[in-house]
Amino acid sequence: MSQSLHFFTRSPHLIPPSHSHSKTSLPSTSNLRFPVTSPKPFPIRASTSSPDLDASSEVLISDTNRNGGVLSSASQLYTPVSDPISIDVDAVTEAELKENGFRSTRRTKLVCTVGPATCGFKQLEALAVGGMNVARINMCHGTREWHKRVIESVRRLNVEKGFAVAIMMDTEGSEIHMGDLGGASSAKAEDGEIWNFSVRAFDAPRPERTITVNYDGFAEDVKVGDELLVDGGMVRFEVIEKIGPDVKCRCTDPGLMLPRANLTFWRDGSLVRERNAMLPTISPKDWLDIDFGIAEGVDFVAISFVKSAEVINHLKSYIAARSRDRDIAVIAKIESIDSLKNLEEIIEASDGAMVARGDLGAQIPLEQVPSTQQRIVQLCRQLNKPVIVASQLLESMIEYPTPTRAEVADVSEAVRQRADALMLSGESAMGQFPEKALAVLRNVSVRIEKWWREEKRHEAMELPGIGSSFSDRISEEICNSAAKMANNLEVDALFVYTKSGHMASLLSRCRPDCPIFAFTTTTSVRRRLNLQWGLIPFRLSFSDDMESNLNKTFSLLKARGMIKSGDLVIAVSDMLQSIQVMNVP
Numbered sequence: 001m002s003q004s005l006h007f008f009t010r011s012p013h014l015i016p017p018s019h020s021h022s023k024t025s026l027p028s029t030s031n032l033r034f035p036v037t038s039p040k041p042f043p044i045r046a047s048t049s050s051p052d053l054d055a056s057s058e059v060l061i062s063d064t065n066r067n068g069g070v071l072s073s074a075s076q077l078y079t080p081v082s083d084p085i086s087i088d089v090d091a092v093t094e095a096e097l098k099e100n101g102f103r104s105t106r107r108t109k110l111v112c113t114v115g116p117a118t119c120g121f122k123q124l125e126a127l128a129v130g131g132m133n134v135a136r137i138n139m140c141h142g143t144r145e146w147h148k149r150v151i152e153s154v155r156r157l158n159v160e161k162g163f164a165v166a167i168m169m170d171t172e173g174s175e176i177h178m179g180d181l182g183g184a185s186s187a188k189a190e191d192g193e194i195w196n197f198s199v200r201a202f203d204a205p206r207p208e209r210t211i212t213v214n215y216d217g218f219a220e221d222v223k224v225g226d227e228l229l230v231d232g233g234m235v236r237f238e239v240i241e242k243i244g245p246d247v248k249c250r251c252t253d254p255g256l257m258l259p260r261a262n263l264t265f266w267r268d269g270s271l272v273r274e275r276n277a278m279l280p281t282i283s284p285k286d287w288l289d290i291d292f293g294i295a296e297g298v299d300f301v302a303i304s305f306v307k308s309a310e311v312i313n314h315l316k317s318y319i320a321a322r323s324r325d326r327d328i329a330v331i332a333k334i335e336s337i338d339s340l341k342n343l344e345e346i347i348e349a350s351d352g353a354m355v356a357r358g359d360l361g362a363q364i365p366l367e368q369v370p371s372t373q374q375r376i377v378q379l380c381r382q383l384n385k386p387v388i389v390a391s392q393l394l395e396s397m398i399e400y401p402t403p404t405r406a407e408v409a410d411v412s413e414a415v416r417q418r419a420d421a422l423m424l425s426g427e428s429a430m431g432q433f434p435e436k437a438l439a440v441l442r443n444v445s446v447r448i449e450k451w452w453r454e455e456k457r458h459e460a461m462e463l464p465g466i467g468s469s470f471s472d473r474i475s476e477e478i479c480n481s482a483a484k485m486a487n488n489l490e491v492d493a494l495f496v497y498t499k500s501g502h503m504a505s506l507l508s509r510c511r512p513d514c515p516i517f518a519f520t521t522t523t524s525v526r527r528r529l530n531l532q533w534g535l536i537p538f539r540l541s542f543s544d545d546m547e548s549n550l551n552k553t554f555s556l557l558k559a560r561g562m563i564k565s566g567d568l569v570i571a572v573s574d575m576l577q578s579i580q581v582m583n584v585p
């Protein structure tokens with residue numbers, strides 16, 4: 001089969017980026033085209049007719065401060081754009097690009113669990129301003145009404161302020177957990193105290209040192225002598241007596257228990273997986289929550305305690321049948337022993353994964369968690385699925401305004417492993433310093449990413465071919481080559497024009513040195529891309545004429561001060577399967 005590679009020359013000299021040394025000049029516009037693919041005609045759509053345009057033609061322009069390109073206040077000014085051809089980008093990204101240039105934008109994405117400490121509009125806005133890319137709601141807690149209000153607030157923030165904060169709904173799953181502590185925010189168990197874990201329902205006020213358990217089979221499944229772990233071992237008990245529905249336990253490791261904390265029990269050094277292991281991954285209550293998530297148009301559903309790929313396939317077909325017009329990405333939470341056995345199939349079937357270290361650390365020995373994390377992060381990258389590292393990243397910041405050195409080292413390690421995203425749980429849901437915790441994640445990410453680039457730690461990681469069709473293979477090769485060219489030529493940015501987001505994810509997978517500007521036509525794809533490493537997602541209507549797309553993008557971004565003449569850019573598109581290298585005119 002004949003394939004050809006054409007270089008089209010447009011103007012005499014290409015200017016190397018300002019930060020690099022002098023280079024030999026290249027033709028100004030170099031086109032690398034692969035004419036072997038069947039043409040995929042994309043209709044040119046009028047910019048206002050996109051079915052999923054929740055943002056109006058208003059764009060946001062705002063004041064910035066010196067805080068690492070992050071806005072400190074909500075004093076924002078709206079400038080309606082009379083030109084119907086507009087671009088959606090948020091003020092924080094805009095400020096970051098203007099102030100610090102392309103290179104220092106943060107590549108690692110940040111997920112914040114929303115809880116009582118952060119559910120107000122102003123609090124959510126502060127998180128968005130602080131760099132939250134995805135808001136996570138945990139269906140283990142709160143009512144659907146409560147979650148609905150949070151979703152509405154995030155949506156309003158996106159429409160009014162131009163953000164692309166995605167919503168991730170996390171299912172409760174069939175885990176065994178404690179009840180809600182009768183309204184108390186926590187309960188302290190001291191060494192040697194006797195507590196009653198019961199499957200009975202109690203009238204208020206409930207007896208002292210009594211914890212309700214959500215799983216009816218609990219009292220039958222545990223045995224005297226078993227070790228009972230609260231929240232993966234934050235507090236430990238020994239079972240000393242069973243009386244009908246009541247299980248009397250002595251505290252052996254004291255600590256603070258939070259409402260609805262997870263419970264596991266161990267016998268002779270092994271996790272007991274009796275009947276609870278037979279419970280379905282998606283419970284009847286989870287299905288109702290998923291229906292709620294589909295109706296509310298969440299962007300991601302994270303499934304707790306996934307054991308096999310089947311459940312993911314089943315859920316994906318359920319979602320496809322019920323939300324035809326829009327895709328909801330399914331994230332597999334890797335937190336059970338069973339999921340580790342089927343890891344590759346599970347990740348393959350999913351749209352992304354979460355290293356849910358809280359429960360994972362309760363199911364495998366703690367010392368195995370770091371290597372397991374690294375394995376999951378690497379596998380996800382190879383299979384081109386976004387991966388989130390979650391739980392206890394900054395646990396001490398629930399109570400204190402400064403993290404421990406060990407926590408900073410843990411966050412650094414996840415960034416160094418090049419995970420797509422880091423997640424806050426209790427730190428943002430119910431902690432005293434949600435914004436400070438987010439700032440720590442932000443600052444550590446930027447610092448470690450910079451260190452990586454300065455040290456020129458280009459990885460030797462093998463990125464295997466993943467595409468099934470020849471056209472997919474071409475897209476992959478284009479992205480691999482474009483990323484390599486971008487590093488070698490030290491370009492300022494990669495541009496990708498993508499309708500489905502696939503080409504953007506292929507570029508992200510290469511973890512290039514420069515940021516990736518991902519232009520996509522719908523706000524839902526824009527939000528979904530916000531979970532992926534290095535992508536700066538913009539909503540823009542574009543055609544299959546790359547020349548005009550580029551000109552339009554250049555003029556829109558130049559007008560906003562986000563790029564300038566002379567910046568060196570490599571552009572790829574999934575419409576033409578082309579690579580173009582050029583200076584911004």
Ligand SMILES: Nc1ncnc2c1ncn2[C@@H]1O[C@H](COP(=O)(O)OP(=O)(O)O)[C@@H](O)[C@H]1O
Nearest residue numbers: 113114115116138140141142258425426429430
């Ligand atoms: N929607 C909510 N309503 C009340 N409290 C919440 C909510 N979401 C999270 N929390 C609180 O934040 C803590 C940490 O959140 P998360 O890690 O998501 O849950 P869990 O600890 O149950 O796995 C929870 O234990 C709970 O105390």
Ligand SMILES: C=C(OP(=O)(O)O)C(=O)O
Nearest residue numbers: 335356357358359390391
């Ligand atoms: C993220 C986790 O899940 P959840 O907070 O829902 O228990 C975890 O176990 O680490």
Ligand SMILES: [K+]
Nearest residue numbers: 140170171172
């Ligand atoms: K959950």
Ligand SMILES: [Mg+2]
Nearest residue numbers: 335356358359
């Ligand atoms: Mg969990």
